Amino acid sequence: MSSFVVVALVAGVISATAWVVWVVVGVWVLSGGITFLPAVESGLARLMFDMRVPTAVELGRVRPLWESVCAAAGVDSARYTLWVEQSKELNAFAAGGRTVAITRRALDLPPRSLEAILAHELGHHLSGHSRASLLAWWYELPAQAAIWLVGMAMRVVLVVASAFARFGSAAGALAGVLLALTLLVGLIALNPWLLLMPLLSPLLAWSRRLGEYRADATAARFGYGPDLVNVLSGWLSAEHGVRRSFRVRMLSNHPATADRIRRLRAGR
Template sequence: MSGDRARPDLSAALAVVLAVPVVAGSLLVLAVAGKLVWPPYFWALPAGWALLGGITFVPAVEHFLLPLTFGMRQPTTRELARLTPSWQAVCAAAGVDGDRYRLWVDRSRELNAFAAGGRTVAVTRTALELPPPSLEAILAHELGHHLAGHTRISLYVWWLELPARLLTRLLRLVALAVPYVGRAFAAFGRSVAVLVTVLLSLGILTALAFLDPWLLLAPLLGPVLAWSKRLGEYRADLVAARLGYGPELISLFREWIRASGGDERRMWARLLAGHPAHVDRIKRLKDRGFRG
Protein backbone atom coordinates (compact mmCIF):
# COMPACT_ATOMS: atom_id res chain seq x y z
CA MET A 1 0.00 0.00 0.00
CA SER A 2 1.42 3.37 -0.92
CA GLY A 3 0.36 6.82 0.17
CA ASP A 4 -0.42 7.68 -3.46
CA ARG A 5 -3.13 5.00 -3.59
CA ALA A 6 -4.68 5.85 -0.24
CA ARG A 7 -8.29 7.05 -0.41
CA PRO A 8 -10.72 8.29 2.26
CA ASP A 9 -12.91 5.44 3.48
CA LEU A 10 -16.48 5.23 4.77
CA SER A 11 -15.45 6.32 8.27
CA ALA A 12 -13.88 9.52 6.91
CA ALA A 13 -16.94 10.25 4.77
CA LEU A 14 -19.32 9.69 7.70
CA ALA A 15 -17.29 12.02 9.92
CA VAL A 16 -17.76 14.81 7.38
CA VAL A 17 -21.47 14.09 6.85
CA LEU A 18 -22.21 13.97 10.58
CA ALA A 19 -20.42 17.30 11.07
CA VAL A 20 -22.63 19.12 8.52
CA PRO A 21 -25.41 20.24 10.95
CA VAL A 22 -22.93 21.74 13.44
CA VAL A 23 -20.97 23.44 10.65
CA ALA A 24 -24.24 24.82 9.24
CA GLY A 25 -25.22 26.10 12.69
CA SER A 26 -21.82 27.72 13.07
CA LEU A 27 -22.03 29.49 9.72
CA LEU A 28 -25.58 30.63 10.52
CA VAL A 29 -24.32 32.18 13.76
CA LEU A 30 -21.73 34.10 11.76
CA ALA A 31 -24.36 35.10 9.20
CA VAL A 32 -26.59 36.50 11.97
CA ALA A 33 -23.61 38.40 13.38
CA GLY A 34 -22.86 39.70 9.87
CA LYS A 35 -26.48 40.79 9.48
CA LEU A 36 -26.15 42.91 12.62
CA VAL A 37 -22.81 44.42 11.65
CA TRP A 38 -23.02 44.74 7.87
CA PRO A 39 -26.55 43.85 6.61
CA PRO A 40 -25.99 44.14 2.83
CA TYR A 41 -23.03 41.75 3.01
CA PHE A 42 -24.03 39.47 5.88
CA TRP A 43 -22.64 36.52 3.93
CA ALA A 44 -19.10 37.93 4.02
CA LEU A 45 -18.45 36.87 7.62
CA PRO A 46 -19.30 33.14 7.23
CA ALA A 47 -17.66 33.03 3.80
CA GLY A 48 -14.53 34.69 5.14
CA TRP A 49 -14.43 32.31 8.09
CA ALA A 50 -14.69 29.30 5.77
CA LEU A 51 -11.94 30.64 3.51
CA LEU A 52 -9.73 31.54 6.45
CA GLY A 53 -10.08 27.96 7.66
CA GLY A 54 -7.91 26.97 4.72
CA ILE A 55 -4.90 27.94 6.83
CA THR A 56 -5.47 24.76 8.85
CA PHE A 57 -4.02 22.85 5.89
CA VAL A 58 -0.74 24.76 6.25
CA PRO A 59 1.71 22.52 8.17
CA ALA A 60 3.03 25.37 10.34
CA VAL A 61 -0.51 26.27 11.47
CA GLU A 62 -1.34 22.61 12.19
CA HIS A 63 1.82 22.26 14.26
CA PHE A 64 0.83 25.37 16.21
CA LEU A 65 -2.85 24.54 16.82
CA LEU A 66 -2.75 20.82 17.60
CA PRO A 67 -0.27 20.94 20.51
CA LEU A 68 -2.44 23.64 22.10
CA THR A 69 -5.58 21.58 21.52
CA PHE A 70 -4.27 18.19 22.67
CA GLY A 71 -1.54 19.18 25.12
CA MET A 72 1.29 17.55 23.20
CA ARG A 73 4.97 18.39 23.47
CA GLN A 74 8.00 17.96 21.29
CA PRO A 75 10.02 14.78 21.90
CA THR A 76 13.28 15.07 23.76
CA THR A 77 16.48 14.16 21.93
CA ARG A 78 16.44 10.73 23.60
CA GLU A 79 12.76 10.13 22.77
CA LEU A 80 13.27 11.22 19.19
CA ALA A 81 16.21 8.84 18.83
CA ARG A 82 13.93 5.99 19.89
CA LEU A 83 10.89 7.12 17.93
CA THR A 84 12.39 8.10 14.58
CA PRO A 85 13.81 4.70 13.48
CA SER A 86 10.47 2.98 14.17
CA TRP A 87 8.54 5.66 12.32
CA GLN A 88 10.87 5.58 9.34
CA ALA A 89 10.59 1.78 9.18
CA VAL A 90 6.79 2.01 9.09
CA CYS A 91 6.81 4.72 6.42
CA ALA A 92 9.29 2.73 4.33
CA ALA A 93 6.96 -0.27 4.48
CA ALA A 94 4.05 1.96 3.36
CA GLY A 95 6.04 3.71 0.65
CA VAL A 96 5.45 7.19 2.06
CA ASP A 97 7.80 10.00 3.02
CA GLY A 98 8.08 9.94 6.80
CA ASP A 99 9.64 13.40 6.91
CA ARG A 100 6.37 15.03 5.89
CA TYR A 101 4.88 14.07 9.28
CA ARG A 102 5.63 15.63 12.65
CA LEU A 103 6.16 13.41 15.68
CA TRP A 104 4.97 14.48 19.13
CA VAL A 105 4.73 13.06 22.64
CA ASP A 106 1.37 12.99 24.40
CA ARG A 107 1.57 13.80 28.11
CA SER A 108 -0.80 10.96 29.05
CA ARG A 109 0.60 8.04 31.03
CA GLU A 110 -1.60 5.52 29.23
CA LEU A 111 -0.38 3.22 26.49
CA ASN A 112 -1.74 5.10 23.53
CA ALA A 113 -1.06 7.03 20.32
CA PHE A 114 -3.11 9.12 17.95
CA ALA A 115 -3.05 10.80 14.55
CA ALA A 116 -4.47 14.25 13.85
CA GLY A 117 -4.57 16.85 11.12
CA GLY A 118 -2.70 15.99 7.94
CA ARG A 119 0.80 15.51 9.33
CA THR A 120 0.63 14.85 13.07
CA VAL A 121 1.41 11.61 14.92
CA ALA A 122 1.71 11.48 18.71
CA VAL A 123 2.59 8.69 21.14
CA THR A 124 2.52 8.57 24.91
CA ARG A 125 5.63 8.08 27.01
CA THR A 126 4.39 4.61 27.91
CA ALA A 127 4.19 3.67 24.23
CA LEU A 128 7.78 4.82 23.79
CA GLU A 129 8.86 2.18 26.30
CA LEU A 130 7.59 -0.65 24.10
CA PRO A 131 10.06 -2.80 22.16
CA PRO A 132 10.62 -1.57 18.57
CA PRO A 133 8.29 -4.12 16.86
CA SER A 134 5.38 -3.18 19.12
CA LEU A 135 6.09 0.54 18.80
CA GLU A 136 6.18 0.14 15.02
CA ALA A 137 2.82 -1.65 15.09
CA ILE A 138 1.22 1.25 16.98
CA LEU A 139 2.78 3.78 14.62
CA ALA A 140 1.61 1.75 11.62
CA HIS A 141 -1.95 1.93 12.99
CA GLU A 142 -1.70 5.73 13.28
CA LEU A 143 -0.26 5.99 9.78
CA GLY A 144 -3.28 3.94 8.69
CA HIS A 145 -5.55 6.72 9.96
CA HIS A 146 -3.68 9.23 7.82
CA LEU A 147 -3.71 7.01 4.73
CA ALA A 148 -7.45 6.37 5.12
CA GLY A 149 -8.21 10.10 5.29
CA HIS A 150 -9.57 9.96 8.85
CA THR A 151 -7.65 13.02 10.04
CA ARG A 152 -6.96 15.25 7.05
CA ILE A 153 -10.23 17.18 7.12
CA SER A 154 -10.75 17.04 10.90
CA LEU A 155 -8.84 20.22 11.73
CA TYR A 156 -10.73 22.21 9.08
CA VAL A 157 -14.06 20.89 10.37
CA TRP A 158 -12.97 21.86 13.90
CA TRP A 159 -12.31 25.40 12.62
CA LEU A 160 -15.73 25.65 10.93
CA GLU A 161 -17.49 24.39 14.07
CA LEU A 162 -15.58 26.72 16.40
CA PRO A 163 -18.10 29.64 16.53
CA ALA A 164 -20.99 27.28 17.33
CA ARG A 165 -18.92 25.36 19.86
CA LEU A 166 -17.83 28.52 21.67
CA LEU A 167 -21.36 29.91 21.75
CA THR A 168 -22.64 26.54 22.96
CA ARG A 169 -20.20 26.62 25.88
CA LEU A 170 -21.27 30.16 26.69
CA LEU A 171 -24.93 29.15 26.70
CA ARG A 172 -24.16 26.22 28.99
CA LEU A 173 -22.49 28.62 31.40
CA VAL A 174 -25.56 30.87 31.20
CA ALA A 175 -27.73 27.82 31.92
CA LEU A 176 -25.96 27.44 35.27
CA ALA A 177 -27.23 30.88 36.23
CA VAL A 178 -30.87 30.17 35.34
CA PRO A 179 -31.89 28.86 38.83
CA TYR A 180 -30.39 31.97 40.44
CA VAL A 181 -32.24 34.26 38.03
CA GLY A 182 -35.46 32.41 38.82
CA ARG A 183 -34.92 32.92 42.54
CA ALA A 184 -34.47 36.65 41.95
CA PHE A 185 -38.12 36.73 40.80
CA ALA A 186 -39.32 34.86 43.90
CA ALA A 187 -40.39 38.15 45.42
CA PHE A 188 -43.15 38.35 42.79
CA GLY A 189 -44.46 34.93 43.76
CA ARG A 190 -43.44 31.31 43.34
CA SER A 191 -45.40 30.91 40.10
CA VAL A 192 -43.55 33.87 38.53
CA ALA A 193 -40.18 32.45 39.55
CA VAL A 194 -41.07 29.05 38.07
CA LEU A 195 -42.35 30.66 34.85
CA VAL A 196 -39.16 32.71 34.39
CA THR A 197 -37.01 29.65 35.02
CA VAL A 198 -38.97 27.54 32.52
CA LEU A 199 -38.92 30.23 29.81
CA LEU A 200 -35.19 30.83 30.20
CA SER A 201 -34.50 27.09 30.12
CA LEU A 202 -36.60 26.65 26.96
CA GLY A 203 -34.82 29.57 25.32
CA ILE A 204 -31.40 28.14 26.08
CA LEU A 205 -32.42 24.65 24.91
CA THR A 206 -33.80 26.12 21.66
CA ALA A 207 -30.55 28.01 21.08
CA LEU A 208 -28.46 24.90 21.78
CA ALA A 209 -30.58 22.86 19.37
CA PHE A 210 -30.08 25.56 16.74
CA LEU A 211 -26.30 25.56 17.23
CA ASP A 212 -25.97 21.79 17.40
CA PRO A 213 -29.01 20.00 15.90
CA TRP A 214 -27.46 16.62 16.72
CA LEU A 215 -28.28 17.28 20.40
CA LEU A 216 -31.93 16.49 19.68
CA LEU A 217 -31.02 13.18 18.09
CA ALA A 218 -28.10 12.29 20.37
CA PRO A 219 -29.75 9.12 21.76
CA LEU A 220 -30.20 7.82 18.20
CA LEU A 221 -27.05 9.17 16.58
CA GLY A 222 -24.69 8.29 19.42
CA PRO A 223 -24.41 4.68 18.24
CA VAL A 224 -23.98 5.84 14.62
CA LEU A 225 -21.14 8.19 15.54
CA ALA A 226 -19.46 5.49 17.59
CA TRP A 227 -19.90 2.96 14.79
CA SER A 228 -18.23 5.29 12.29
CA LYS A 229 -15.27 5.70 14.64
CA ARG A 230 -14.99 1.94 15.12
CA LEU A 231 -14.93 1.52 11.34
CA GLY A 232 -11.96 3.86 11.27
CA GLU A 233 -10.13 1.84 13.92
CA TYR A 234 -10.72 -1.41 12.05
CA ARG A 235 -9.45 0.21 8.85
CA ALA A 236 -6.29 1.51 10.55
CA ASP A 237 -5.70 -1.97 12.03
CA LEU A 238 -6.03 -3.47 8.56
CA VAL A 239 -3.56 -0.99 7.07
CA ALA A 240 -1.03 -1.81 9.79
CA ALA A 241 -1.55 -5.54 9.26
CA ARG A 242 -1.07 -5.23 5.51
CA LEU A 243 2.19 -3.43 6.18
CA GLY A 244 3.37 -6.53 8.02
CA TYR A 245 2.42 -5.67 11.61
CA GLY A 246 -0.57 -7.97 12.04
CA PRO A 247 1.10 -10.38 14.52
CA GLU A 248 2.47 -7.48 16.61
CA LEU A 249 -0.95 -5.82 16.74
CA ILE A 250 -2.65 -9.01 17.84
CA SER A 251 0.00 -9.53 20.52
CA LEU A 252 -0.49 -5.96 21.74
CA PHE A 253 -4.27 -6.38 21.93
CA ARG A 254 -3.84 -9.57 23.93
CA GLU A 255 -1.45 -7.78 26.28
CA TRP A 256 -3.98 -4.98 26.76
CA ILE A 257 -6.63 -7.56 27.59
CA ARG A 258 -4.39 -9.22 30.16
CA ALA A 259 -3.38 -5.88 31.70
CA SER A 260 -7.01 -4.76 32.06
CA GLY A 261 -8.20 -8.09 33.42
CA GLY A 262 -10.46 -8.81 30.46
CA ASP A 263 -12.29 -7.04 27.69
CA GLU A 264 -15.93 -7.83 28.28
CA ARG A 265 -18.43 -5.06 27.53
CA ARG A 266 -22.16 -4.90 27.86
CA MET A 267 -24.15 -4.39 24.69
CA TRP A 268 -24.86 -0.67 25.23
CA ALA A 269 -21.21 -0.01 26.07
CA ARG A 270 -20.18 -1.74 22.84
CA LEU A 271 -22.64 0.37 20.84
CA LEU A 272 -21.38 3.67 22.25
CA ALA A 273 -17.64 2.88 22.27
CA GLY A 274 -15.54 4.79 19.76
CA HIS A 275 -12.89 2.07 19.90
CA PRO A 276 -13.77 -1.59 19.29
CA ALA A 277 -13.17 -4.12 22.02
CA HIS A 278 -9.73 -5.67 21.67
CA VAL A 279 -11.26 -9.12 21.28
CA ASP A 280 -13.26 -7.80 18.33
CA ARG A 281 -10.16 -6.29 16.76
CA ILE A 282 -8.29 -9.57 17.11
CA LYS A 283 -11.19 -11.45 15.57
CA ARG A 284 -11.44 -8.99 12.67
CA LEU A 285 -7.72 -9.37 11.90
CA LYS A 286 -7.91 -13.15 12.11
CA ASP A 287 -10.92 -13.18 9.81
CA ARG A 288 -8.75 -11.29 7.33
CA GLY A 289 -6.15 -14.04 7.51
CA PHE A 290 -3.68 -12.47 9.92
CA ARG A 291 -2.34 -14.52 12.82
CA GLY A 292 -0.70 -13.56 16.09
Protein backbone atom coordinates in the same frame (compact mmCIF):
# COMPACT_ATOMS: atom_id res chain seq x y z
CA MET B 1 -24.79 23.68 9.12
CA SER B 2 -25.24 24.99 12.67
CA SER B 3 -21.88 26.75 12.54
CA PHE B 4 -22.92 28.33 9.23
CA VAL B 5 -26.01 29.78 10.94
CA VAL B 6 -23.97 31.02 13.92
CA VAL B 7 -21.41 32.75 11.69
CA ALA B 8 -24.19 34.31 9.59
CA LEU B 9 -25.96 35.60 12.72
CA VAL B 10 -22.75 37.11 14.11
CA ALA B 11 -22.02 38.71 10.74
CA GLY B 12 -25.58 40.10 10.72
CA VAL B 13 -24.99 41.69 14.12
CA ILE B 14 -21.79 43.28 12.83
CA SER B 15 -23.45 44.61 9.69
CA ALA B 16 -26.96 44.53 8.27
CA THR B 17 -25.56 44.71 4.74
CA ALA B 18 -26.18 41.44 2.92
CA TRP B 19 -22.90 41.40 1.01
CA VAL B 20 -20.93 41.88 4.23
CA VAL B 21 -22.68 38.88 5.76
CA TRP B 22 -21.88 36.73 2.74
CA VAL B 23 -18.26 37.88 2.70
CA VAL B 24 -17.85 36.97 6.39
CA VAL B 25 -19.47 33.58 5.82
CA GLY B 26 -17.34 32.98 2.74
CA VAL B 27 -14.14 33.85 4.59
CA TRP B 28 -15.13 31.47 7.38
CA VAL B 29 -15.79 28.64 4.89
CA LEU B 30 -12.42 29.21 3.24
CA SER B 31 -10.68 29.47 6.61
CA GLY B 32 -10.69 25.70 6.91
CA GLY B 33 -7.83 25.71 4.45
CA ILE B 34 -5.45 27.12 7.05
CA THR B 35 -5.61 23.81 8.93
CA PHE B 36 -3.53 22.39 6.06
CA LEU B 37 -0.63 24.69 6.97
CA PRO B 38 2.03 22.87 9.05
CA ALA B 39 2.48 25.73 11.54
CA VAL B 40 -1.28 26.06 12.11
CA GLU B 41 -1.70 22.32 12.47
CA SER B 42 1.07 22.20 15.06
CA GLY B 43 -0.51 25.03 17.00
CA LEU B 44 -3.95 23.42 16.93
CA ALA B 45 -2.47 20.09 17.97
CA ARG B 46 -0.94 21.74 21.02
CA LEU B 47 -4.31 23.26 21.89
CA MET B 48 -6.32 20.09 21.32
CA PHE B 49 -3.92 17.73 23.07
CA ASP B 50 -1.36 18.05 25.84
CA MET B 51 1.63 17.44 23.56
CA ARG B 52 5.25 18.48 23.45
CA VAL B 53 8.24 18.14 21.17
CA PRO B 54 10.19 14.92 21.89
CA THR B 55 13.48 15.19 23.72
CA ALA B 56 16.65 14.22 21.87
CA VAL B 57 16.65 10.83 23.60
CA GLU B 58 12.98 10.19 22.82
CA LEU B 59 13.43 11.27 19.21
CA GLY B 60 16.47 9.04 18.89
CA ARG B 61 14.32 6.10 19.92
CA VAL B 62 11.15 6.73 17.97
CA ARG B 63 12.41 8.29 14.73
CA PRO B 64 14.22 5.17 13.41
CA LEU B 65 11.10 3.11 14.13
CA TRP B 66 8.90 5.64 12.38
CA GLU B 67 11.23 5.66 9.38
CA SER B 68 11.03 1.86 9.22
CA VAL B 69 7.22 2.01 9.22
CA CYS B 70 7.17 4.65 6.49
CA ALA B 71 9.68 2.66 4.44
CA ALA B 72 7.40 -0.39 4.65
CA ALA B 73 4.49 1.78 3.51
CA GLY B 74 6.48 3.50 0.77
CA VAL B 75 5.85 7.03 2.09
CA ASP B 76 8.18 9.87 3.04
CA SER B 77 8.64 9.92 6.82
CA ALA B 78 9.64 13.61 6.69
CA ARG B 79 6.07 14.54 5.79
CA TYR B 80 5.03 13.88 9.37
CA THR B 81 5.87 15.46 12.72
CA LEU B 82 6.47 13.33 15.80
CA TRP B 83 5.16 14.45 19.18
CA VAL B 84 4.96 13.08 22.72
CA GLU B 85 1.68 13.28 24.59
CA GLN B 86 1.86 14.12 28.29
CA SER B 87 -0.07 11.06 29.41
CA LYS B 88 0.72 8.05 31.56
CA GLU B 89 -1.53 5.83 29.43
CA LEU B 90 -0.28 3.51 26.72
CA ASN B 91 -1.55 5.21 23.61
CA ALA B 92 -0.78 6.89 20.30
CA PHE B 93 -2.84 8.93 17.88
CA ALA B 94 -2.80 10.69 14.53
CA ALA B 95 -4.07 14.24 14.08
CA GLY B 96 -4.44 16.55 11.12
CA GLY B 97 -2.41 15.71 8.07
CA ARG B 98 1.06 15.44 9.62
CA THR B 99 0.86 14.88 13.38
CA VAL B 100 1.80 11.54 14.94
CA ALA B 101 1.91 11.42 18.73
CA ILE B 102 2.76 8.73 21.24
CA THR B 103 2.55 8.76 25.00
CA ARG B 104 5.58 8.56 27.25
CA ARG B 105 4.56 5.07 28.34
CA ALA B 106 4.42 3.88 24.73
CA LEU B 107 8.10 4.75 24.40
CA ASP B 108 8.87 1.86 26.78
CA LEU B 109 7.37 -0.74 24.43
CA PRO B 110 9.63 -3.19 22.57
CA PRO B 111 10.69 -1.72 19.21
CA ARG B 112 8.55 -3.99 17.06
CA SER B 113 5.46 -3.34 19.20
CA LEU B 114 5.98 0.40 18.99
CA GLU B 115 6.40 0.10 15.23
CA ALA B 116 3.07 -1.73 15.02
CA ILE B 117 1.32 1.09 16.90
CA LEU B 118 2.96 3.68 14.66
CA ALA B 119 1.87 1.71 11.60
CA HIS B 120 -1.71 1.85 12.87
CA GLU B 121 -1.47 5.65 13.21
CA LEU B 122 0.02 5.92 9.74
CA GLY B 123 -3.02 3.99 8.55
CA HIS B 124 -5.24 6.76 9.89
CA HIS B 125 -3.22 9.35 7.98
CA LEU B 126 -3.23 7.42 4.72
CA SER B 127 -6.99 6.94 4.88
CA GLY B 128 -7.60 10.63 5.59
CA HIS B 129 -9.32 10.05 8.95
CA SER B 130 -7.12 12.43 10.90
CA ARG B 131 -7.36 15.24 8.35
CA ALA B 132 -11.15 14.97 8.22
CA SER B 133 -11.37 14.97 12.03
CA LEU B 134 -9.31 18.15 12.34
CA LEU B 135 -11.33 19.89 9.63
CA ALA B 136 -14.61 18.83 11.28
CA TRP B 137 -13.33 20.12 14.62
CA TRP B 138 -12.48 23.48 13.02
CA TYR B 139 -15.89 23.92 11.40
CA GLU B 140 -17.71 22.86 14.58
CA LEU B 141 -16.07 25.62 16.65
CA PRO B 142 -18.73 28.34 16.08
CA ALA B 143 -21.56 25.95 16.94
CA GLN B 144 -19.71 24.62 19.98
CA ALA B 145 -19.03 28.16 21.16
CA ALA B 146 -22.71 29.06 20.78
CA ILE B 147 -23.77 25.95 22.71
CA TRP B 148 -21.34 26.81 25.49
CA LEU B 149 -22.51 30.44 25.73
CA VAL B 150 -26.20 29.52 25.76
CA GLY B 151 -25.54 26.78 28.29
CA MET B 152 -23.74 29.20 30.60
CA ALA B 153 -26.57 31.72 30.22
CA MET B 154 -29.12 29.03 31.13
CA ARG B 155 -27.16 28.11 34.24
CA VAL B 156 -27.02 31.75 35.37
CA VAL B 157 -30.74 32.21 34.74
CA LEU B 158 -31.62 29.04 36.68
CA VAL B 159 -29.40 30.10 39.60
CA VAL B 160 -31.19 33.46 39.71
CA ALA B 161 -34.58 31.72 39.47
CA SER B 162 -33.59 29.44 42.34
CA ALA B 163 -32.63 32.48 44.41
CA PHE B 164 -36.03 34.07 43.71
CA ALA B 165 -37.73 30.83 44.76
CA ARG B 166 -35.81 30.69 48.06
CA PHE B 167 -36.85 34.23 48.89
CA GLY B 168 -40.49 33.50 48.14
CA SER B 169 -40.80 35.26 44.78
CA ALA B 170 -42.75 32.75 42.74
CA ALA B 171 -43.18 35.19 39.86
CA GLY B 172 -39.43 35.79 39.65
CA ALA B 173 -38.71 32.06 39.76
CA LEU B 174 -41.30 31.37 37.06
CA ALA B 175 -39.89 34.13 34.87
CA GLY B 176 -36.40 32.65 35.25
CA VAL B 177 -37.57 29.17 34.30
CA LEU B 178 -39.45 30.53 31.28
CA LEU B 179 -36.36 32.46 30.19
CA ALA B 180 -34.24 29.32 30.54
CA LEU B 181 -36.74 27.38 28.43
CA THR B 182 -36.66 30.17 25.83
CA LEU B 183 -32.89 29.92 25.68
CA LEU B 184 -33.16 26.13 25.30
CA VAL B 185 -35.63 26.49 22.42
CA GLY B 186 -33.32 29.04 20.81
CA LEU B 187 -30.37 26.68 21.17
CA ILE B 188 -32.30 23.86 19.51
CA ALA B 189 -33.44 26.21 16.73
CA LEU B 190 -29.82 27.23 16.25
CA ASN B 191 -28.59 23.64 16.32
CA PRO B 192 -31.48 21.27 15.43
CA TRP B 193 -28.97 18.41 15.21
CA LEU B 194 -29.13 18.29 19.02
CA LEU B 195 -32.51 16.61 18.71
CA LEU B 196 -30.95 13.88 16.59
CA MET B 197 -27.94 13.28 18.83
CA PRO B 198 -29.46 10.12 20.39
CA LEU B 199 -29.50 8.69 16.86
CA LEU B 200 -26.39 10.37 15.45
CA SER B 201 -24.04 9.55 18.35
CA PRO B 202 -24.13 5.76 17.78
CA LEU B 203 -23.69 6.26 14.03
CA LEU B 204 -20.71 8.57 14.50
CA ALA B 205 -19.16 6.15 16.98
CA TRP B 206 -19.72 3.27 14.56
CA SER B 207 -17.96 5.18 11.75
CA ARG B 208 -14.99 5.86 14.04
CA ARG B 209 -14.81 2.18 14.96
CA LEU B 210 -14.70 1.34 11.26
CA GLY B 211 -11.80 3.76 10.95
CA GLU B 212 -9.94 1.85 13.67
CA TYR B 213 -10.51 -1.44 11.85
CA ARG B 214 -9.23 0.09 8.60
CA ALA B 215 -6.12 1.45 10.34
CA ASP B 216 -5.48 -2.03 11.80
CA ALA B 217 -5.86 -3.57 8.34
CA THR B 218 -3.42 -1.01 6.90
CA ALA B 219 -0.84 -1.84 9.57
CA ALA B 220 -1.28 -5.53 8.81
CA ARG B 221 -0.80 -4.85 5.10
CA PHE B 222 2.56 -3.27 5.92
CA GLY B 223 3.61 -6.48 7.71
CA TYR B 224 2.76 -5.52 11.30
CA GLY B 225 -0.32 -7.70 11.77
CA PRO B 226 1.22 -10.26 14.20
CA ASP B 227 2.98 -7.51 16.16
CA LEU B 228 -0.24 -5.53 16.48
CA VAL B 229 -2.02 -8.67 17.67
CA ASN B 230 0.64 -9.05 20.36
CA VAL B 231 0.14 -5.47 21.50
CA LEU B 232 -3.64 -5.83 21.55
CA SER B 233 -3.38 -9.13 23.39
CA GLY B 234 -1.46 -7.36 26.12
CA TRP B 235 -4.17 -4.71 26.31
CA LEU B 236 -6.82 -7.43 26.46
CA SER B 237 -5.07 -9.09 29.39
CA ALA B 238 -4.88 -5.73 31.18
CA GLU B 239 -8.65 -5.35 30.81
CA HIS B 240 -9.08 -8.41 33.09
CA GLY B 241 -12.10 -9.66 31.21
CA VAL B 242 -14.21 -6.59 32.02
CA ARG B 243 -17.32 -6.61 29.83
CA ARG B 244 -18.63 -3.32 28.53
CA SER B 245 -22.35 -2.63 28.60
CA PHE B 246 -24.29 -2.48 25.35
CA ARG B 247 -24.63 1.30 25.66
CA VAL B 248 -20.88 1.75 26.20
CA ARG B 249 -20.11 -0.46 23.20
CA MET B 250 -22.53 1.49 21.00
CA LEU B 251 -21.08 4.88 21.94
CA SER B 252 -17.41 3.91 22.04
CA ASN B 253 -15.11 5.36 19.39
CA HIS B 254 -12.87 2.29 19.66
CA PRO B 255 -13.99 -1.27 18.95
CA ALA B 256 -13.55 -3.99 21.53
CA THR B 257 -9.95 -5.17 21.74
CA ALA B 258 -11.01 -8.80 21.27
CA ASP B 259 -12.86 -7.86 18.05
CA ARG B 260 -9.78 -6.12 16.69
CA ILE B 261 -7.68 -9.20 17.41
CA ARG B 262 -10.19 -11.49 15.71
CA ARG B 263 -10.29 -9.32 12.59
CA LEU B 264 -6.51 -9.13 12.36
CA ARG B 265 -6.18 -12.89 12.72
CA ALA B 266 -8.86 -13.39 10.08
CA GLY B 267 -7.01 -11.03 7.72
CA ARG B 268 -9.80 -8.44 7.59
